[in-house]
Amino acid sequence: MDFETKVIHGGIQNDPATGAVVPAIYQTSTYRQQELGGDAPYEYTRGENPTRFAVESVMAALENGKHGFAFSSGMAAVHAVMTLLHSGDHLIMGNDVYGGTFRLVNSILNELGITYTAVDTADTDAIEAAMQENTKMVYLETPSNPLLHVTDIAAATKVAHAHNALAVVDNTFASPYNQTPLDLGADIVMASGTKYLGGHSDTISGFVVTSDDAVADQIKLIQLSIGAVLSPQESFLIQRSLKTLALRVERHNENAMALAEWLNNHEKVQKVYYPGLPGTPDYEIAKEQMRGFGGMMSIELQDGLDTKKFVENLHVFQLAESLGGVESLIEVPAVMTHASIPREVRLENGIKDELVRISVGIENIEDLKQDLAQGLDAL
Ligand SMILES: Cc1ncc(COP(=O)(O)O)c(C=O)c1O
Structure with missing residues (x-):
């Protein structure tokens, strides 16, 4: 399917329980269990919610990835991705990333022992020069905010992978209609859904998509443990908006x-x-x-x-x-x-x-x- 069709038919677009052509809003915090200690597919909405799963599956389809995760804001999505880093790790990021991303790295992660170098990521040599033994992630924002600089995603990813670092792209400005970073080699794509994905300035949300099963397991654990999940109502609204994204x-x-x-x-x-x-x-x-x-x-x-x-x-x-x-x-x-x-x-x-x-x-x-x-x- 091409993009214009995927926004309508990609991922889970119907309600599996009833066949409703629009996914239902499962406005519930918990689920009745059939047996004590059984292996129920749905237990608690922080972990599992069909409305959220639906929008997550559509986002995975649009970004040409396998696993999608929806968060309560773009910053919650950025934070989830950066929680893959541990104390002692080093991060390379763009020197004109969104101010909130800079604040998260500079004021919160830095205090937790994660160091960073901010470079012009449009200059692949600058990324290479900033590499340290403990560099675990290269975080790109392209086009960047607010100077609209464009980073060569494939080239930057190559440098990251040569040093065993993850390549992450903030795709907020482009949206998956204009750019699909996973196709260019990136390991993780994330976005503030508050912008083009929601598209009507009425919701706050964030998304992470990856095709890497191990990374997906970790993001799932982080999403469940930190709990900044997208609510069923907001999940529905974003899925509705995605239909007109193209x-x-x-x-x-x-x-x-x-x-x-x-x-x-x-x-x-x-x-x-x-x-x-x-x-x-x-x-x-x-x-x-x-x-x-x-x-x-x-x-x-x-x-x-x-x-x-x-x-x-x-x-x-x-x-x-x-x-x-x-x-x-x-x-x-x-x-x-x-x-x-x-x-x-x-x-x-x-x-x-x-x-x-x-x-x-x-x-x-x-x-x-x-x-x-x-x-x-x-x-
Ligand atoms: C490029 C970029 N990334 C992330 C964010 C954070 O998203 P949110 O405001 O949904 O938390 C923004 C917000 O403006 C942004 O512009």
Whole structure:
């Protein structure tokens, strides 16, 4: 099945008990047992829930993996993956990963004795140079947040595997419609389902998918033991949203490409970060490993223009954190999504105070252009 069919028919899409064409919401915490000490398939919803199993199976199908796991947030999914690491282990990750991921590694895991090196993962030599004897994981975010840098997943994975480290990809920005990292050799793909997978800015969720049985056993144990599972209601909502993922992402891709080209030629815009614009190494890799370039971009206005005034004066684009919903959002990473990264680290990694990040929605493209045009004209 191709992707557009898999979102409708992949994994468990009917209710096995009744044949209902839509999976039922099994809103239960526990299950009646037929015998004491028997081997019941369902015991307690933290461990087993049919609605969660259904969305997990669809996500596994969409990412071309064997095992899917649903969590209560993207951060819970990141945490589950990083719980594969132990005290004394070393992690290599991108130097412009999502601020919450950086905070987890820098403030929580570091305290537990897990060290890290943050590098530009688009530079495969930098990954190689950062390798230590105890490096157990290479964590990639591509395209990255907020600079939309693209890492060559196959090349980075090769380096990781040469050192017996796991290659993990945060696929939040691309979504499995645009990119399937397991096909490029990655061991684990994870995502914040809050973004494109949910797609309507109304749920928080996270997913992990792998084809490695041993890794899957460990993630299952972590999911059960830590308990940050996705609820039956939210599982249902995500599965419902996934059915339109292909349609939505196709439009996100189209709108973002058109806006990126238009902004790139606008006199008040100094720089556009979008992997679909030719002329950068990001573009060269993206066109090889992605089906579409995605709905995310960042821009820098010309020096001296008032970023605050610009983002506050838009009408269609809403000033808000998050991304991947049907509605267009705009934000300033330095003040909002990436405020948890110390300023000097942020600047060193190229995230300027004035950088503006845009999540392009699926509205009419002319309305989106007009809104940005009036915002820029007012400066
Ligand atoms: C790339 C990326 N990974 C992970 C997360 C964390 O996801 P959540 O907010 O669902 O916990 C985010 C959130 O913005 C993100 O952008």
